[in-house]
Amino acid sequence: MKSEKAKVKTAFKNTITRRFSLLILAVCLVAPFSVAFSQTVKVEPKVVVAPLKQKTKIERKSVRRSIGTETSAEKSIAVDAKVNVSLCVREGILKINGWERNEIRAFVVGGSEVGFKVQQKNKQNDKAVWVMVTGSDPAKNKTVNSEECLSGEEIELDVPRGAAVNVKSRTSETTIQAVRRAVVKNIGGDISLNNIEQGINAATYQGDVTVENSGGAITLESANGNIVAFDIAPSEIGDIFKAKTNSGAISLQRIEHRQAEINSNSGSIKFAGEFQNGGQYNFGTQVGTISLAIPEKSSCKINALYGYGKFNSELKLAIITEDESSKAQRLVATIGGGDANVNLTTYSGAILIRKQ
Amino acid sequence: MTDKCFDIGTMQAFLDGELAAEMTETVARHVAACDECACLLAESEEESALTFSALEMELNALVPTQRLWTKINDSIAREKKSFWKPILAFLLQPQTAAFASLIFVAVLSVTLLSLKPNAPTNYVAQTGEIQQKTIQPIAKNQLSPPAQTPLLLPEEKNTETIKSVQNKAEYRAAKTAYVRPEKVLTDAKSRDTKSDALVPAVRENSGNILGEESYIKTIATLNTTVANRKDEILSPSARFAFERDLAVTDDAIARMKLEVRRNPKNEAAKQILRASYQNKIDLLNSVADKTELMASLD
Numbered sequence: 001m002k003s004e005k006a007k008v009k010t011a012f013k014n015t016i017t018r019r020f021s022l023l024i025l026a027v028c029l030v031a032p033f034s035v036a037f038s039q040t041v042k043v044e045p046k047v048v049v050a051p052l053k054q055k056t057k058i059e060r061k062s063v064r065r066s067i068g069t070e071t072s073a074e075k076s077i078a079v080d081a082k083v084n085v086s087l088c089v090r091e092g093i094l095k096i097n098g099w100e101r102n103e104i105r106a107f108v109v110g111g112s113e114v115g116f117k118v119q120q121k122n123k124q125n126d127k128a129v130w131v132m133v134t135g136s137d138p139a140k141n142k143t144v145n146s147e148e149c150l151s152g153e154e155i156e157l158d159v160p161r162g163a164a165v166n167v168k169s170r171t172s173e174t175t176i177q178a179v180r181r182a183v184v185k186n187i188g189g190d191i192s193l194n195n196i197e198q199g200i201n202a203a204t205y206q207g208d209v210t211v212e213n214s215g216g217a218i219t220l221e222s223a224n225g226n227i228v229a230f231d232i233a234p235s236e237i238g239d240i241f242k243a244k245t246n247s248g249a250i251s252l253q254r255i256e257h258r259q260a261e262i263n264s265n266s267g268s269i270k271f272a273g274e275f276q277n278g279g280q281y282n283f284g285t286q287v288g289t290i291s292l293a294i295p296e297k298s299s300c301k302i303n304a305l306y307g308y309g310k311f312n313s314e315l316k317l318a319i320i321t322e323d324e325s326s327k328a329q330r331l332v333a334t335i336g337g338g339d340a341n342v343n344l345t346t347y348s349g350a351i352l353i354r355k356q
Numbered sequence: 357m358t359d360k361c362f363d364i365g366t367m368q369a370f371l372d373g374e375l376a377a378e379m380t381e382t383v384a385r386h387v388a389a390c391d392e393c394a395c396l397l398a399e400s401e402e403e404s405a406l407t408f409s410a411l412e413m414e415l416n417a418l419v420p421t422q423r424l425w426t427k428i429n430d431s432i433a434r435e436k437k438s439f440w441k442p443i444l445a446f447l448l449q450p451q452t453a454a455f456a457s458l459i460f461v462a463v464l465s466v467t468l469l470s471l472k473p474n475a476p477t478n479y480v481a482q483t484g485e486i487q488q489k490t491i492q493p494i495a496k497n498q499l500s501p502p503a504q505t506p507l508l509l510p511e512e513k514n515t516e517t518i519k520s521v522q523n524k525a526e527y528r529a530a531k532t533a534y535v536r537p538e539k540v541l542t543d544a545k546s547r548d549t550k551s552d553a554l555v556p557a558v559r560e561n562s563g564n565i566l567g568e569e570s571y572i573k574t575i576a577t578l579n580t581t582v583a584n585r586k587d588e589i590l591s592p593s594a595r596f597a598f599e600r601d602l603a604v605t606d607d608a609i610a611r612m613k614l615e616v617r618r619n620p621k622n623e624a625a626k627q628i629l630r631a632s633y634q635n636k637i638d639l640l641n642s643v644a645d646k647t648e649l650m651a652s653l654d
Contacts, residue, residue, distance in 0.1 A: 014450065022453065088653060149653065170653050185649055205646045206594060223642045224597050246639055247597040265601045265635055284631050286604050305624050305631075307612070327615045328625035345631045347608040 075114040075137070076105040080127040082162040082180065086119075087133040089169035090151035098161040098178030098195075106133050111152015113137045133157065181216065190225070198235045208248070215239075218257070222248050226267070230254055249288070264288050268349070272356060275300045275340035284345040292342075293356045299336035304344040304351050305329070313353035361393050362386065367400045571633040578640035585647050601639055608632040 081102050092111055106114040112135035120130040135148040149170075159165065164181040167174060169189065176182045177194040184191050186204040193200055193209075199216030202209050208225040211218065216235040220227050222245045230253035232241060241257035243250050249267040252260075258279035262269055268288040275281060275298055283290045294300075296315060304311055306329050317333035335353075344351050362370075362383055369375050370383045387393045446452055590598055612629035615622060 090653075168649065168653060170650075187646065187650055187653070203645075205642070205649075206591065221642075223646065224594050244638065246601050246642055263635070263638070265639060266597075266604055284635070286601070286608055286632065286635055305628050307608070307628050323624065328612065328622055328628050330624035345628060347604075347612075347628055347632060 072107065072109045073112070073114045073137075074105070074107045075116065076103050077116045077118075077131065078103045078127060079131055079160065079163075080122045080125065080129045081160050082164070083128060083160060084130045084164045084166065085133060085157070085159050086131070086166045087157070087168075088149040089155060089167065089172045089174075090135070090149040091169075091171045092150070092152045092155045094150075094155045094157075094167065094169065094172045094174045096157045096159060096165055096167070096174075096176040096179065096182075098163065098180075099158045100161065101158070102127070102160050103158075104131060104133070104160075104163075105158040106150075107154075107156040108135075108150060108152040109154040111135075111155065112148070112150055113140070114150070115139070199239075218242065221245070224248060226251070228252075232256065234258070274298065275342060277339040279340040280343075281340060282343045282345075284343075285349045286347050287349050288346070289350045289352065290344050290346055291352045291354065292344075293354045294335075295356050297336060298340075299338060300340040300342045301334045301338040302332070302342050302344065302353070304331045304333075306331075306344070306346050306349070306351050308348040309346045309350050311351045314355050315353055361390060361396075364396065364400065367393070367397050368404075371397070371400055371404055567630075568633070571630075571637065575633070575636055575640065578637065578644060581647075582640050582643045586643055589643055589647050589650065598639070598643065602636070605632055605636040605639060609636065 079102060083102075083104070085096075085104060090112075092108075104116070106116075108114050115134040115137035116128075117132040117134055117138060118128040118130070119132060121127065122129045133150065135150040155172075157165075159179060161178055162180045164183075165176055165179050166183045167176075167185070169184075169186050171188045172186060173189045173192075174184055174186060175192045175194075176184065176196065178196075180197050181199045182193055182196045183201045184193070184203070186207060188206040189204060190207040191202045191204050191209045193202060193211045194213055196211070196214040197216065199218065200211060200214055201219045202211070203219075203221035204225060205223040206225065207222065209220045209222050209227045209229075211220060211229040211232065213231045215233045217239040218229070218232060219240075219242045220229060221243075224247050225245065226248040227243045227245050227250045229241075229243065229251075232252075232254070233256040234241075238259075239257060241255055241260040242262075243252065244261075244263045245267055246265045247267055248264065250262055250264050250269045252262065252269075252271045252273070254273045255271070256273075256276065258276045260279070260281045262271070262282065263284045265286045266288055267285070268291065269283050269285060270291045270293070271283065272293040274295055277299065279300075281300075283292075294315070298315070302313075302317065308327065309329075311329070311331055313333075315335050317331075317335060319331065319333045321330065321332040323330045366375070366379075366383065370380060373380075375383065387397050447456070586595065586598070609629065609632045612625050612632060615625040616629060619625070
């Protein structure tokens with residue numbers, strides 16, 4: 001009987017111990033999760049509130065502080081005739097104008113301060129050859145970021161005619177005229193360039209690009225806007241003219257470059273002018289129309305690929321090869337002596353050649 | 357006495373209940389009628405009672421039986437013994453279970469504590485860090501590929517760039533991958549102009565046109581880059597235009613591919629296909645460039 005009691009006792013002990021240990025295990029398993037869950041719930045609103053807004057607030061504060069009570073800011077600096085001017089613009093209407101003086105004058109209305117940061121000087125005359133125009137005055141505010149972008153309702157810059165201008169901007173209508181070279185990149189806003197002598201590189205992701213009466217190597221890009229260029233000539237042999245847009249139209253008149261690459265995805269291309277002897281011209285669209293208005297006495301070799309599109313010419317063509325049987329139609333023909341090479345490629349757009 | 361009397365053994369068996377039913381009935385009927393046998397049965401009962409009371413402890417203890425059963429069970433268990441049973445038995449022990457639970461809790465606590473820095477509190481800060489990484493401007497001279505690099509990236513390298521373009525190095529890799537097809541195209545063009553006879557020699561057995569794989573890889577890389585950022589980079593109208601242009605280009609690629617497969621000698625279809633690929637790359641790259649510019653202005 002004693003042994004039986006002992007057995008029962010042992011069995012009871014074992015059962016209790018096992019159950020107790022299982023209970024501890026369960027509690028231990030649940031406890032960390034409940035703690036973590038409670039922490040997560042507490043923290044969650046902080047995620048939504050986002051310090052990014054705080055960052056923006058801080059930036060604005062600093063800008064407002066720098067503005068103060070002034071409504072405009074103006075500053076000038078003596079520079080070399082062939083100075084490089086760099087600036088970035090957060091917002092505002094930007095106008096850059098070339099003048100005869102060897103100095104830069106910056107004028108901002110209703111916006112940031114103006115400052116110059118000389119990056120490099122000419123060793124011979126000790127004049128600045130590379131200047132950054134900033135949205136803060138390093139002389140006044142040494143703590144503020146010296147590379148702060150300009151912002152304001154209107155931003156005007158007068159620079160020497162021989163200046164090369166490099167502009168980056170977020171949202172601005174940019175107009176540059178009468179300078180040696182211009183490089184402009186806009187996220188949004190139109191770009192208008194006039195009388196740029198030795199080259200342009202202009203790109204905007206939402207807006208139009210207009211160039212007139214300019215020369216040099218030209219590269220024009222727009223994601224959604226139109227590109228218009230007229231009276232353009234190379235400044236050196238080998239300068240290339242490039243224009244590219246995704247969904248905008250490209251309109252070109254009197255382009256004197258011997259090499260041109262013009263592309264639009266869904267927009268149309270219109271070219272009016274002469275093809276230079278020995279020139280190489282590439283026009284391409286995906287669905288847009290390629291329309292060439294050229295003199296009757298033009299001399300070029302046309303190599304047209306028009307997929308599902310169509311080809312039509314008002315000028316007399318001396319056909320070399322024509323393949324209309326396949327789904328990638330091809331036509332090779334000459335107009336006049338065939339001096340310039342003109343490649344026209346479209347997937348389903350039309351190719352039209354008209355008399356000018 | 358009516359019948360023959362039964363011997364002591366039968367009486368004992370009767371008492372023990374070991375007789376057959378018919379025999380038990382006969383014995384019972386006989387004992388009821390026979391005084392001698394009744395006395396003998398009474399004696400036997402007394403003896404049995406005495407014996408059982410004397411041996412009660414021994415009989416109830418069942419020690420030999422228990423031992424026997426234990427031995428039998430052990431031998432059976434030994435025959436059926438598996439690898440997991442002792443482990444399972446060990447784990448089911450209360451002490452082991454308690455110890456295991458303590459270890460588990462400790463590991464869980466350590467894991468939770470180590471995960472805490474990535475908890476939602478710091479999530480935004482982390483996002484900020486990522487943005488800081490993306491704002492690194494990339495110099496133009498960094499974009500051009502080294503002179504001696506092969507035209508096609510190894511498979512592993514490309515998949516790495518596909519994974520993420522959040523940091524500068526990866527973005528540069530994506531850009532490098534973008535630049536390559538232009539080189540391929542240039543090569544293709546120069547070969548086309550120099551000698552058309554070279555083109556079939558370079559053509560792959562699978563029917564792919566020259567450099568098509570390179571285009572596809574580049575597009576895949578850019579696609580990943582653009583897919584991650586297009587929602588925040590493009591405005592609704594720009595997004596619409598982008599998607600439309602992409603659809604048009606994809607349609608052109610699909611149709612021209614089909615045409616090239618039907619007629620591998622159709623050079624016109626190949627050229628349109630190349631142009632369509634390049635258009636698609638330009639399209640995707642415009643978004644990637646915009647991302648870069650926005651980052652440089654932040």
